Amino acid sequence: MERKTTVLCETDEIKGGLVREALELGATAAAVISADQIVVDESLADKCRNPKCINYGLSKSCPPHVAGPSAFKELLETVSRAIVFKIEVPSEVLYSGQNLELFQLLHETAAGIEQAAIRMGFSGARAYAGNSCKKVFCADYLECRALGEDGQCRNPDRARASMSGFGVNVAKLYAAAGWERKGVTHETDSGSIRMDSICGLVLIC
Ligand code: SF4
Numbered sequence: 518m519e520r521k522t523t524v525l526c527e528t529d530e531i532k533g534g535l536v537r538e539a540l541e542l543g544a545t546a547a548a549v550i551s552a553d554q555i556v557v558d559e560s561l562a563d564k565c566r567n568p569k570c571i572n573y574g575l576s577k578s579c580p581p582h583v584a585g586p587s588a589f590k591e592l593l594e595t596v597s598r599a600i601v602f603k604i605e606v607p608s609e610v611l612y613s614g615q616n617l618e619l620f621q622l623l624h625e626t627a628a629g630i631e632q633a634a635i636r637m638g639f640s641g642a643r644a645y646a647g648n649s650c651k652k653v654f655c656a657d658y659l660e661c662r663a664l665g666e667d668g669q670c671r672n673p674d675r676a677r678a679s680m681s682g683f684g685v686n687v688a689k690l691y692a693a694a695g696w697e698r699k700g701v702t703h704e705t706d707s708g709s710i711r712m713d714s715i716c717g718l719v720l721i722c
Pocket residue numbers: 575576577578650651652654655660661662663664669670671672673676
């Protein structure tokens with residue numbers, strides 16, 4: 518009984534603190550989900566290498582340099598809750614060549630929520646984003662510095678690993694949060710705008 522009360526208090530704290538933090542950082546919406554709603558599918562991680570993604574192997578945050586689905590499943594055994602957040606934008610922005618800032622915001626929001634969780638006492642909090650940090654932050658550099666001799670990322674406060682390399686099923690995350698994945702239309706005075714979104718995940722532990 519006491520454990521249940523503690524978990525409820527923590528969930529209220531996360532809702533009040535971390536969901537608000539996510540919205541302040543730039544998320545369109547954020548939700549607390551239970552860790553058992555996070556589905557890991559190895560075949561999704563396989564898509565990074567077959568056919569090979571152009572970013573495969575280029576950063577410390579992408580396969581084959583990440584621990585992958587098996588280790589992520591083990592990590593989930595130690596986690597009870599997570600924050601999932603999304604950033605909604607017009608589809609034409611997401612699918613244009615001008616979407617770099619959008620993915621930077623995705624990574625920075627994930628990292629910001631993680632750091633806020635750590636400040637709240639969830640010392641094991643870990644954030645995951647989408648798209649390769651090599652492409653998003655280090656496109657002007659020949660190599661990922663974290664893969665080099667000193668092992669230091671150039672952007673430790675901004676860049677986070679992509680969920681893809683761990684096989685996280687993003688469609689199931691949207692379902693767990695109660696969100697539509699695609700095809701959301703916003704009505705404005707000048708007509709309808711088709712919207713899409715990208716999402717990130719922060720494990721709270
Ligand atoms: S140095 Fe750049 S490419 Fe390497 S992990 Fe950091 S942000 Fe990603």
